[in-house]
Amino acid sequence: MKRFLAAIAAAALLTSLTAFAAYPERPIKMIVPWAAGGDTDNIFRPFAPQFQKHVGQTVVIANVGGASGTKGAKEAKESPPDGYTLYSVHEYIHSTYYTGVADVNYTDFEPICLISSTPSVLTASPKTPWKDWKALLEDAKKRPGQITVGATLGSTSHFFPALVEKAAGIKFKYVSYEGLAPRMNAILGGHIDLTDSNLTQKGKVEAGQLRFIAIATEKRNAEIPNVPTLKELGVNVVYDVNRGLLAPKGTPADVLAKLESACAAAAKEPAFAEALKKQGTAARYLGRKEYSQWLKKNDDLNKTLAKDLGLLKR
Amino acid sequence: MYELLLAGIANILQLKYLLPLFVGTLVGVIGGALPGVTIALTIIVVLPFTFGLDPLQGLAAMTGVYVGGSAGGLITACLLGIPGTPSAIATTFDGFPMARNGEPGRAMWLGIWASFFGGLLGGVFLIGATAPLAAIALEFGPWEFFSLFVFALSMVAGLTGASLTKGLLSGAIGLVITVMGNDPVMGAARLTLGIGFLEGGIPFLPVLIGVFAFAQIMTDIEKMRAIGTVGIAERIPTLVVSQLRVIGEIFSRPFLLLWTSFIGLLVGVLPAIGGSAANMMAYDQAKKLSRHPERFGTGTPEGIIASESANNANVGGSLVTIMAFGIPGDIVTAVMLGAMTIHGIQSGPLFISQQPKLAYGIFAAYLVAHVLMVIIIAFSARPMLRLTTVPKSMLIPIVLVLCVIGAYSLNNTMSIVYVLLVFGVMGYALVKFGFPLAPLILGVVLGDQIEINMIRAIMTDSDPWLFFTRPISGGLLAASVVSVAFALWQHHRQRKRGAPADGDTDF
Numbered sequence: 015m016k017r018f019l020a021a022i023a024a025a026a027l028l029t030s031l032t033a034f035a036a037y038p039e040r041p042i043k044m045i046v047p048w049a050a051g052g053d054t055d056n057i058f059r060p061f062a063p064q065f066q067k068h069v070g071q072t073v074v075i076a077n078v079g080g081a082s083g084t085k086g087a088k089e090a091k092e093s094p095p096d097g098y099t100l101y102s103v104h105e106y107i108h109s110t111y112y113t114g115v116a117d118v119n120y121t122d123f124e125p126i127c128l129i130s131s132t133p134s135v136l137t138a139s140p141k142t143p144w145k146d147w148k149a150l151l152e153d154a155k156k157r158p159g160q161i162t163v164g165a166t167l168g169s170t171s172h173f174f175p176a177l178v179e180k181a182a183g184i185k186f187k188y189v190s191y192e193g194l195a196p197r198m199n200a201i202l203g204g205h206i207d208l209t210d211s212n213l214t215q216k217g218k219v220e221a222g223q224l225r226f227i228a229i230a231t232e233k234r235n236a237e238i239p240n241v242p243t244l245k246e247l248g249v250n251v252v253y254d255v256n257r258g259l260l261a262p263k264g265t266p267a268d269v270l271a272k273l274e275s276a277c278a279a280a281a282k283e284p285a286f287a288e289a290l291k292k293q294g295t296a297a298r299y300l301g302r303k304e305y306s307q308w309l310k311k312n313d314d315l316n317k318t319l320a321k322d323l324g325l326l327k328r
Numbered sequence: 329m330y331e332l333l334l335a336g337i338a339n340i341l342q343l344k345y346l347l348p349l350f351v352g353t354l355v356g357v358i359g360g361a362l363p364g365v366t367i368a369l370t371i372i373v374v375l376p377f378t379f380g381l382d383p384l385q386g387l388a389a390m391t392g393v394y395v396g397g398s399a400g401g402l403i404t405a406c407l408l409g410i411p412g413t414p415s416a417i418a419t420t421f422d423g424f425p426m427a428r429n430g431e432p433g434r435a436m437w438l439g440i441w442a443s444f445f446g447g448l449l450g451g452v453f454l455i456g457a458t459a460p461l462a463a464i465a466l467e468f469g470p471w472e473f474f475s476l477f478v479f480a481l482s483m484v485a486g487l488t489g490a491s492l493t494k495g496l497l498s499g500a501i502g503l504v505i506t507v508m509g510n511d512p513v514m515g516a517a518r519l520t521l522g523i524g525f526l527e528g529g530i531p532f533l534p535v536l537i538g539v540f541a542f543a544q545i546m547t548d549i550e551k552m553r554a555i556g557t558v559g560i561a562e563r564i565p566t567l568v569v570s571q572l573r574v575i576g577e578i579f580s581r582p583f584l585l586l587w588t589s590f591i592g593l594l595v596g597v598l599p600a601i602g603g604s605a606a607n608m609m610a611y612d613q614a615k616k617l618s619r620h621p622e623r624f625g626t627g628t629p630e631g632i633i634a635s636e637s638a639n640n641a642n643v644g645g646s647l648v649t650i651m652a653f654g655i656p657g658d659i660v661t662a663v664m665l666g667a668m669t670i671h672g673i674q675s676g677p678l679f680i681s682q683q684p685k686l687a688y689g690i691f692a693a694y695l696v697a698h699v700l701m702v703i704i705i706a707f708s709a710r711p712m713l714r715l716t717t718v719p720k721s722m723l724i725p726i727v728l729v730l731c732v733i734g735a736y737s738l739n740n741t742m743s744i745v746y747v748l749l750v751f752g753v754m755g756y757a758l759v760k761f762g763f764p765l766a767p768l769i770l771g772v773v774l775g776d777q778i779e780i781n782m783i784r785a786i787m788t789d790s791d792p793w794l795f796f797t798r799p800i801s802g803g804l805l806a807a808s809v810v811s812v813a814f815a816l817w818q819h820h821r822q823r824k825r826g827a828p829a830d831g832d833t834d835f
Contacts, residue, residue: 076741078528085510085528089741092524162788167513189787190513190780203466205788 037269038071044100047086049079052193058102060289064280082166084116091122095262097269104257106169108316113168114327120309123260127277128300133254134174137211138225141204147227147247154184164191164206171210174253176323181249213294274302336688348385352392353700360400361412367397367660388693390667395697398643402439414604415639418611422631429627433567437574439636440705446637447698449589450644455691470784471795475804477774482808498763502771512780525743534748535772537731542752543759567709592638596645610638
């Protein structure tokens, strides 16, 4: 018995020693800055188990929602840069910075990888009279500033309709509905007229509860071949939401390299690809270097957008 | 529809589905019973274990946790006076006094059967009325939601004990707590005192755990000292009661059961209110409609029936909204929705017609879980009751640790634990000064929603009169005024009669 205990103690010591030597030795927290069941959550939740498999440690998703997703951003920024806190992000990090909603900038983080890209679809409530973009445009010109759009203010769902506004020379009225789920509730009930959504809402469109007006891609999407692109309607807007992983600034390079390789392997898993397809999202993988360049480019673009739309606050 | 349901039940009774459903319900009951471990936490803990199962197995397990958790809270609520989950808060009001009056078995079985029948009534609605009920909820715009929440909050006036002023003040403190942090629209910081983590606002759960569990434990410690019973095990009173008599007690009040189940159901169908408000609203209704409102808080069966039937009917109602529209109402339903997505289910209006087997499988799991819940509590009641015989000096630290773990695991941050500590001390102080705590909790639950819906209403249309001229909204606001007026009148009548106010069971 004594020898048995000694063996266990030795084994425990050994494992703790080896664990001390190599990252990661304890569970990794992945901050999703919105509620569970939202679009971002739905993409990172199937990603986490695949990522876990390749990084070799438990990955726990922490939903830290609130204040247009900036509460989670702040928590991620203030976390120690040790690779045990990761942060799931999309373009809102740029837009909320430039519209003055948050002080957190993308430069407060180290990029790890980009994993997905979701095209935006301009979506109307079935209680509106518009069957297509032409009818919407005519009505919008007649009643400037009266058509209501549900949006997370300062975030992507605000930028996308604002771009449409500008390109088509019309004016909407914005109502704060944070996150896709409350927006869907409001638009199904006809309490808002328009919103930014995506292919995940296809089921509701087929049931006649929502209307897809136009998709913001270069070409029509095979899943919804009847929905025109904004471009072919003469509205020059292409917009998608790209999701990736960041780590707090100052995370060691070897840790980042380990995370990057785990991310690359996880992004290639067929189970994850399958989950993305259900979310109406395309896989889009970029490694650290490419993602870093992409972020820089995207940041400039969002600053320009915020300025053009009259939302720039810094 | 009936063939589908029968096929669904036959399906779920196979061992491969029954086993996860049973385990889920058992874990749910335990999680629901343990103070500081909420249904949300239990469901979050269980979710990863369902990843490897097929969709119906996984969802059966999750449904079991939800049903078991909603009922499990009554065990500690009745026997310890601490709600195991927020949805059992109102059960403590009468369940605990009844248990202390020497009838713990009666209190618990009343709760179990009320949960069972309330849950079954909820199930009837879940299966039969999914589409029309959800259609009503969707008609609610921001004006209606604003008025509904104001109505809920004003009903708190009826819940307050001796002093209406203290009750209203307590509710106001709750509302002020929700104002702290960034505003919900443009993120401007309010009342943050320059402390970083306050910018995100104060989460509801640590406030609840702190204010309720901590204040309860502190008062327990005081009593322990006063009586000097440290470490002395109490005698286990018998839990055996005549089941027929208890069921008879419930069915002799058919209107109460139907009405409170209906309230629970309605609150469940409407997004963003949740079980924690359902049981209190139902309790308040039962008290107002009772011929003996003064008996509430002293161990009356009506109070237990109201709270427990409402919180289980609420599960049925929330499932309606998640399954039909994919709109989560609170943390628990958000995780349930996440579970559906993980298991590859696109919930929405097309779900039932496109995947009837799965949908009716979930309905069947919901019904069977209620039977399992009764069996599980019947057999685990004794071990659970031993919780009351464990010396307080052992139980209190365990409960405190569970509270802290529960708060910490909410999103794995220490700041939540500090929030818990602050509100624990504050809750204790409020109890000492005779403030009821229920209005504070309801204020915290509803404050954010009241604010955001008011902002949305005004952003949609700048005309403030719409709050009064939209019929449902106007009706709800009128009901709020009537509710406060009625409470005032009741207080006035009580004072005239000189009825003693019950201070001890106030919160």
